Amino acid sequence: MYIFKNAWKNITRNKGRNILIGIIVIVIAAASSITLAIRESANNIVSAYQEKNKIEATIGMNRNNLMELLKKDNSSQEDMIESFNNIEIITAEEIDNYGNSEYVSSYYYTYDLSVDAKDISEATDSLVKETTEVKTKTDTKTKTSSFAPDHQGPGDFQGGSTETTTTKRRTTTTKTEKIFNEKAQDGAFKLIGYKSYENMTKFINGDYTIIDGEVSSDFTSDSVVISEELASLNNLSVGDTITFVDPKNSKNTYEAKITGIYKENTDSSSNMASMFTNSANEIITNISFVEKILSGNDDLKATITPTFIIKDSSSVEKFSQEVSEKGLSEYYTVTSNLSEIESATESVDNVKIFATTFLIITLIIGGVVLIVINMINIRERKYEIGVLRTVGMKKSKLSMQFMVELLIVSFVSLMIGAGIGSCLSVPVSNNLLANEISNESSKYDDIGKNFGINQEKPQEDSSNDNNEKKDFKEMNFGIAKVNAVESIDAVVDFKVLAELLGIGILLTLLSSLASMIAIARFQPLQILKERG
Amino acid sequence: MKEILKVNNVSYRYNDAPKDDFVLKNINISFEQGKTYAIKGKSGSGKTTLLSLISGLEKKYCGQILYDNKDLSKMNLDKYRNSDIGIVFQSYNLLPQFTAEENIILSMDISNLKGVNKKEQALKLMEQVGLDKSLAKRRVLKLSGGEQQRIAIARSLSYNPKIIIADEPTGNLDNETESEILKIFDNLAHKDNKCVIIVTHSQNVCDKVDKVYDLKCVNNKTDL
Structure with a gap:
């Protein structure tokens, strides 16, 4: 002391x-x-x-490997599309398998399905062109005649009272064949199915905001949320029903009720030649409704987009490696937003x-x-x-x-x-x-x-009322x-x-x-x- | 009288000195309680060296020093210095940033003295060495040489040691003060039964102690 x-x-x-x-x-x-x-x-x-911008990884096409596959043996475009169609689409079970990883804190997936709809027009400012391939075919026909030919060539059959003549007739056949990318699909509207509110990142991040109605909390109901532009173009409002049509089989129709209308909170479009936002034809629904449409036609394919929330930056590479070891096709690759996050900071x-x-x-x-x-x-x-x-x-x-x-x-x-x-x-x-x-x-x-x-650098958003x-x-x-x-x-x-x-x-x-x-x-x- | 300190055949030479160049050689002396001693000798005769050996400030020596029949080399010398022996220096060696009272109390603190009101004890000691209590709160540098030496003595007495060793304690003092200081030492030995050892070259001091050990310095060899 x-x-x-x-x-x-x-x-x-x-x-x-x-x-x-x-x-x-x-x-x-x-x-x-x-x-x-x-x-x-x-x-x-x-x-x-x-924290705000979690490290997210998704699985997308590995373009390099894909192009190597498609260019094999100087394949024709048709063969390339055929090869592309043969690549297995990732299933929900596989995503569950990949998501069950020590490097992943959570994961979810959405379905993207292109569909048509009755009585409503898509928000588009371009024409839909159908590709038509014209093929010319030559047919050879043989004819037997009792008359002697006017001209005989050396080597032609001669002699007897009966004479047989062979005549060649050229026929031209036009064949139209529609070749389409099954994965890309050809419906007018993009139906996006979510599993829960937590997965709806565009709403969470504020990219989309509901301006009328709501996103139904019942993720098993036949309900949809449509864009402000689509609603305006077709005079649709909350409570109306949209009839969706299977683009590959117009007999299959599915009805869903509009529970909400959303607005995209961006001023720009990634498509500079479009008068509409990217989301104009995006119709938000739940996984159940998409699966319902898919179950009606085996030919109908939906794109499944997984999102894996990675625990930390060092886990991205490890997760990618793990997914490959678990059997992810070489034509797919794991991509993440890590570089964007690192660049931002x-x-x-x-x-x-x-x-x-x-x-x-x-x-x-x-x-x-x-x-x-x-x-x-x-x-x-x-x-x-x-x-x-x-x-x-x-x-x-x-x-x-x-x-x-x-x-x-x-x-x-x-x-x-x-x-x-x-x-x-x-x-x-x-x-x-x-x-x-x-x-x-x-x-x-x-x-x-x-x-x-x-x-010019944009000024801070003056419409942001909160003090944050x-x-x-x-x-x-x-x-x-x-x-x-x-x-x-x-x-x-x-x-x-x-x-x-x-x-x-x-x-x-x-x-x-x-x-x-x-x-x-x-x-x-x-x-x-x-x-x- | 009880023999409290015994120096048996002690020799000492400096580290950098030639092998046979001893400052002290084969010293044999003893000290008893209740007596005053003077160790006398010329400059360089080894007086202060002997003092440093018996006060435990110097450890490397040949021979044996016994304190209360215990070998000093086997004792905790810090404990020895803060409990069993009090040292008084010619230049007082007080802490200038502390007051007179604090210098005395610090010594009690170091010796881990318990069950005593240290302030009261300090004032009592000041009184014992002939100092007015009013000086207690004064910084030591503001005291005279005689007063500082009395404080040094009071400090050395603060933990009630059996031996008081003083190195030229009156060297810086006038004759009157010297007499007063010597009187204090005399009282400590004869009234309080302490063993007082004074290292000095002053004949006046030698005249007033009970026993004188004279260190004669001949050819770097000291004989008693």
Whole structure:
């Protein structure tokens, strides 16, 4: 106990020395807290973004492998389509098998089925052309005649009263054959079947919003939700019924009730030649209804789109490998949105790297300075050490007293430094980020200019009424979609304080090591002799 | 009188000295409780070295030093210094940032003294060495040399050791103060039954102690 008492007395009665140590620690602490706060906030932003934009993987066609298959032996287009049709479509059972993985936190799938519908028109501004192939066929016909031919050629049969003549008649036959891609399908409307609300990411993300009615909570009912454009074009409203027609067998019809009308919340279409949004002909329904239509015709094929929520970025590759091992055809491949997520947080990551580097440099320089100051301090206090050792104070207790002194000074300075750091961290971090965003933006501006696009960065959405800060700004240059972080609200929170305290204690212990070594080496009698 | 400290055939040489160049060689002396001793000798005769050996500040020596029949080399020397022996230096060796009272209390703290009101004990000791209580709260650097030496003596008495060793305790003091300090030592030995060992080259001091050991320095060889 007296160690703490003495330490406190030494601190208060040697102000000059301790203020000097304090200033150094304050500088280290302020720099460290700024960098830690930036690092922590950047981590939080990245985590929040990854939380908001989960790493999703899906299974799609492996175009490279597919083209190799289709181009084999200089196949004709017909053979290529035939080969393509022979590739097995992924089933729901296979998706269940792939989804049962340690790398996947959850998974779901949707059905995409193209269908026709009675009495309603699709939202389209183009003509539907039917491809017709014309083939010419030549027939050979043989005829027996009792008349002698007008002309005989060498080698023709001659003699007798009866004469047989062979005549060649050329016949032309026109054959029309419709070759279609079974997977692509040819219905006018795209029926998308979901299993539950949780899977309806476009509604969750806010891409689609219901403007009338609702999405039925009964995911087994014959109900649909249609786009605002489709409803407007066909004067449809909630409660009306749509009769869907099997595009491959018009006798098969299925009725579904409209329970809601949705709006797509995007201003642009991926199809620049279309007056409608991408979703105009998308009709939202449930898996049961799609399966009902599918069960009516074996030739009817629906595209199944699985979405696997991957636990973390390192699991994407492992999941891909696992799926291959489980028997995924070589014509399919696992794709994920990992690169998009990483690209979106690139500027924050750069700031984080800078902050980490700065932190390391600060700690190294600060640590060295603190050790040097502490060694000078110990040399100054050599006499004190000598006296205390002479009157029987143990080396361990003496070392502890010196360490406690340094700890108290460091702790107070760390708190002051953290306070200064918390005030400076927000402007410093946002200044750093502004530079990063500026660099990123100019990079995309340059790309845009290459395509003749003079794309201004869009302003923040003023219609966003809620007070929640919009961290990610969308920059759409027509060729690439980049989500950039706009600001870092670097905050010195408890975690940062704990890290700072940890660093402070580590530095204190490290610099105290110098005093411990000195105390162990000093001979009290020698010190007192020198003093004398 | 009980023999409290015995130096048996002790020799010492500095680390960097030639092999046979001993400062102290084959020293045999003993000290009893209730008596005052003076160790006398010229400069370089090994007085302070002998003091450092018997106070446990120097460990590397040949021979044997017995404290209360216990071999000093086998004892915890920190414990020995903060409980069994009190050391008083010519230059006082007080902590300047502390007050007179705090210097005394610190010594009690180090010796882990329990069951005592340390403040009261410190004031009592100050009184015993002839200091006014009003000086208790004063920083030691603001005290005179004599007052500082009294504080040093009070500090050495704070944990009630059996031996008091003083290295030239009156070297920096005037004659009047020297007499007063010597009187204190005399009382400590004869009233409080302490063993007081004074290292000195002052004949005045030698005249006032019970026994004098004279270290004669001849050809780097000390004989008693």
